[in-house]
Amino acid sequence: MKWTAKVALAAALLAAPLASAEAQKTLRFVPHSDLKILDPIWTTAYITRNHGYMVYDTLFAMDANGDFKPQMVDKYDVSADKLTYTLTLRNGLTWHDGAPVTSEDCAASIKRWAAKDSLGQKMMSFVSGIETPDAKTIVIKLKEPTGLVISGLGKPSSNVPFMMPKRVAETDPNKQIEDFTGSGPFVFKKDEWQPGSKIVYTKFDKYVPRSEPASAFAGGKVVKVDRVEWRPIRDHQQSVNALLSGEIDYIEAPPHDLHTLVKADKNVYMFNWNPLGNQFTFRFNVLHKPFDNPKVRQALLYAFNQEDFLKAVIGNAENYKLCKAMFICGSPLETTAGMDDKLESNFKKARDLLKEAGYDGTTIVLMHSTDLQVLTNLAPVAKSLMEKVGLKVDMQSMDWQTLVARRAKKDAPDKGGWHAFLTSWVSADLLNPVMMGFLNSGCEKAMFGWPCDPEIEKLRNEFAKATDLGKQKEIVASIQKRVVEYPTHVHLGQWYNQGALRNNVTGVVAAPAPVLWNIEVK
Amino acid sequence: MVGYILRRLLAAVPVMGIVAVLVFLMLRLTPSDPAAIIAGDFANDQQIAEIRTKLGLDRPIVTQFVIWIGGMLQGDFGESFFYKKQVAALIAERLEPTLSLSLLAIVLTVCIAVPLGTLAAYKQGSWIDRIVMGFSVVGFSVPVFVVGYLLIYVLAVRLDWFPVQGYQYLRDGFGGWLHRLVLPALTLSIVFVALIARMTRTSVLEVLHEDYIRTARAKGQSELKVLVRHALANAAVPILTVIGLTFATLIGGVVVTESVYTLPGLGLLTVDAVLARDYPTIQAVILLFSLAYVIVNLLVDVAYTVFDPRIRY
Numbered sequence: 112m113k114w115t116a117k118v119a120l121a122a123a124l125l126a127a128p129l130a131s132a133e134a135q136k137t138l139r140f141v142p143h144s145d146l147k148i149l150d151p152i153w154t155t156a157y158i159t160r161n162h163g164y165m166v167y168d169t170l171f172a173m174d175a176n177g178d179f180k181p182q183m184v185d186k187y188d189v190s191a192d193k194l195t196y197t198l199t200l201r202n203g204l205t206w207h208d209g210a211p212v213t214s215e216d217c218a219a220s221i222k223r224w225a226a227k228d229s230l231g232q233k234m235m236s237f238v239s240g241i242e243t244p245d246a247k248t249i250v251i252k253l254k255e256p257t258g259l260v261i262s263g264l265g266k267p268s269s270n271v272p273f274m275m276p277k278r279v280a281e282t283d284p285n286k287q288i289e290d291f292t293g294s295g296p297f298v299f300k301k302d303e304w305q306p307g308s309k310i311v312y313t314k315f316d317k318y319v320p321r322s323e324p325a326s327a328f329a330g331g332k333v334v335k336v337d338r339v340e341w342r343p344i345r346d347h348q349q350s351v352n353a354l355l356s357g358e359i360d361y362i363e364a365p366p367h368d369l370h371t372l373v374k375a376d377k378n379v380y381m382f383n384w385n386p387l388g389n390q391f392t393f394r395f396n397v398l399h400k401p402f403d404n405p406k407v408r409q410a411l412l413y414a415f416n417q418e419d420f421l422k423a424v425i426g427n428a429e430n431y432k433l434c435k436a437m438f439i440c441g442s443p444l445e446t447t448a449g450m451d452d453k454l455e456s457n458f459k460k461a462r463d464l465l466k467e468a469g470y471d472g473t474t475i476v477l478m479h480s481t482d483l484q485v486l487t488n489l490a491p492v493a494k495s496l497m498e499k500v501g502l503k504v505d506m507q508s509m510d511w512q513t514l515v516a517r518r519a520k521k522d523a524p525d526k527g528g529w530h531a532f533l534t535s536w537v538s539a540d541l542l543n544p545v546m547m548g549f550l551n552s553g554c555e556k557a558m559f560g561w562p563c564d565p566e567i568e569k570l571r572n573e574f575a576k577a578t579d580l581g582k583q584k585e586i587v588a589s590i591q592k593r594v595v596e597y598p599t600h601v602h603l604g605q606w607y608n609q610g611a612l613r614n615n616v617t618g619v620v621a622a623p624a625p626v627l628w629n630i631e632v633k
Numbered sequence: 634m635v636g637y638i639l640r641r642l643l644a645a646v647p648v649m650g651i652v653a654v655l656v657f658l659m660l661r662l663t664p665s666d667p668a669a670i671i672a673g674d675f676a677n678d679q680q681i682a683e684i685r686t687k688l689g690l691d692r693p694i695v696t697q698f699v700i701w702i703g704g705m706l707q708g709d710f711g712e713s714f715f716y717k718k719q720v721a722a723l724i725a726e727r728l729e730p731t732l733s734l735s736l737l738a739i740v741l742t743v744c745i746a747v748p749l750g751t752l753a754a755y756k757q758g759s760w761i762d763r764i765v766m767g768f769s770v771v772g773f774s775v776p777v778f779v780v781g782y783l784l785i786y787v788l789a790v791r792l793d794w795f796p797v798q799g800y801q802y803l804r805d806g807f808g809g810w811l812h813r814l815v816l817p818a819l820t821l822s823i824v825f826v827a828l829i830a831r832m833t834r835t836s837v838l839e840v841l842h843e844d845y846i847r848t849a850r851a852k853g854q855s856e857l858k859v860l861v862r863h864a865l866a867n868a869a870v871p872i873l874t875v876i877g878l879t880f881a882t883l884i885g886g887v888v889v890t891e892s893v894y895t896l897p898g899l900g901l902l903t904v905d906a907v908l909a910r911d912y913p914t915i916q917a918v919i920l921l922f923s924l925a926y927v928i929v930n931l932l933v934d935v936a937y938t939v940f941d942p943r944i945r946y
Contacts, residue, residue: 147715155673308897516666
């Protein structure tokens, strides 16, 4: 026997126990990052939201068309005056510990979620009380009508209003939960959790899926594997190597520069599980000169064009879309109102606006994130376009977490503060003006950047009160027009990050977050 | 000897104290804010401030230091900001992969480097010598991650002999443990093999010209015995010194290797903690690494007496 054959035989013998251990129906999935925090209400981190979709269920859920459908709810009724919502829970809903899901559990869960989430807080500002007349009925009473009840309870992205047992939901919202009992399609195996390397879920046998076919987060969540293992792999090249060699089944989002490598292998395929994609954005800090002047900010709406950014980061046009709609192309509230002549790199118009604004040559501190592949190339493109219209730019490079810490500072840009940075949002977070965080123009209450515009706030409030889609569309168009006058941020196009799967993995449900029900491993 | 060890251990106390102060200050003086990271993308100023208060980060630096050191002296390393677990428990969970990787890498290093270096010295100027020295230059010139990727591509992706990534705990079987660890340990050891082989060659060459080697040969001892019992044993002290000194580099290598191979050890924990600005975890892990460094150096000093009876403490 040749020595190579001997080594191979020895390796095969050593690997034998592994092979038998993994022979069960297990889906091995590489998430976009490691799971550190397990409370999807306490944090807005997408990885924790995705964990939430495994373990917990929601009262309502968004389907593939962007409509909100009952999920844990069997049927619901809205009173004629639109002030009372009566929700009835489905039969057979059970917590992972075997106890039945009750209306009291759900009421407590809604309250905890609403204490943390901005959409929840807005929704609760309309609520006069939540009653639980019996174990299966939840009655939400309003002070005045709002369109936020169903869309709020079906909110698709962080923070998602996941339902938890009452004893868990009564945890202080500012404290992390320690009991991970849910009623979702998978059970979290805390005893098998290896922080940093493995997160394990098993099929919840008592889960009763809806009878409708799965559609995004709505419909029947039918689990077709016994076990799911999340295996966070930091090194993207290594995750692709592991996929190609069959050690894992599904990578949530391999970086775009590795797509060619994945597509070259006939045993794997790529799938865009998030048709709404993501949106790049440029964020202003309006506290400091020159961005305290809306005209200077307007100049950037003219100076920028989306294609330069998308080409520099994503490259392949299959994976991006030019989209002038702030509220996402393909969503129910899509509109290009006010945007027709913007984002076309009209440098002359931009220079004219800067002149009109009296721009005095103040250097703009642009924060440049260097360690996240999808963000790295954005700031250099922005700098180049800004300089073309005569703005002075000091691009300061740093890792993302340093940027996160610095963006919270209101100090002057030359004293540790900032003027602008670029980031990316999951489109599901941008589907309406209440959810879109960067649109909050409540001055001190707004997110970093601190825009302050009563008009935008008034329109956002009107949106919250609107109960029909036609009226909502009208308001959204008005908001977008107002944002053109008072820019809070600039949206720089939609992009998609496809998943990579082995051929034996089928049935992936397209949704704004990676969901693992309905998947078969053959 | 016992007195010497005690004196060395006592001397380690101020060293650890200085490391503690430096690590603490470096973390607090760098522009980062764990509260802003934890709060996430949607947080406003008030939410970030609440988290900062909860974590005690709004207190004066001196107060924070006193609380931390006070806890450390009582064996309380604090709680991880992110995992919400005691740091001591977190470290305990991650110790096995790192110890396994380090020990296997050292065993591989010594088993490969010392014979290679000795052989190169014995065959000085021959093609064997040139190959070993050529390998040495390449070995410590190529970064660990490049070696790692090459080994993975050839041995895991192309030949399918080893898994690409991941770790199996010893409790789940020795075979699987070894199978998953060979490639990372080989990756990590290559640089040390290169360094120690070169050092061994130099040390053995020096003693090969000594009178006692000639005497041993004159007495009719076999070349193997001359090399192992007389040449290598007398050349051991500098080799041991290099093995001790390379321990610091090994720690750096562990961090990179664990990241490349996704081994859930202290290296990966360090990377995660640094990226997340998880202060209690970073502080504890760096102190632990420093302590390990001090202990390894002490062990090396003690080992000198085994190989060279002239050395007395």
